Amino acid sequence: DQQVKQNSPSLSVQEGRISILNCDYTNSMFDYFLWYKKYPAEGPTFLISISSIKDKNEDGRFTVFLNKSAKHLSLHIVPSQPGDSAVYFCAASARKSGGSNYKLTFGKGTLLTVNP
């Protein structure tokens, strides 16, 4: 039973355009969400996070949007650069309601390719 779903295995975008990566979740206890970026042969690196009390968090070219009613979040990268080409993982955690606040549940990832 996948609690965090990334339904697009891959996405291809032209340099300078917007990349939009989507993530859906089923567990209503999740209240903290993160995006990780992974290059080949490296471990994932933290990119950006959002708490369920917010609907948007921005950091430079990266913005995460959260729609709690739809149990959906998205990562926007503007403008996209070739160096952004990587696998992006969505992750979620249940900090409250007795959930383990360290345990991350990951999606399967989306491979983003930014073409020059």
Place this chain on the structure above:
Amino acid sequence: GAGVSQSPSNKVTEKGKDVELRCDPISGHTALYWYRQSLGQGLEFLIYFQGNSAPDKSGLPSDRFSAERTGGSVSTLTIQRTQQEDSAVYLCASSVQGRINNEQFFGPGTRLTVL
């Protein structure tokens, strides 16, 4: 500064053999986590250490899997009598403390192939 390191980077073993995977966390990080990523899957939580104790082993798939951490630092994940379904990338992460807003820093992983 040094990040999380893991060894070996690749391990090929025969079905039925035991393997040990090592993780060196970032110095001073009290929390340590093991995850695995099977082909085409997301990262799957295995175990969480706070110091040398493991308050959460809920993700270990079977009793063939065990892990220990000594001196609040190095951790070893042991898989006994390996099976082909154990083939995956095993990732270790550490954080300052075991709190969600403490960023988890990941190592590069150990790719395990069981023939």
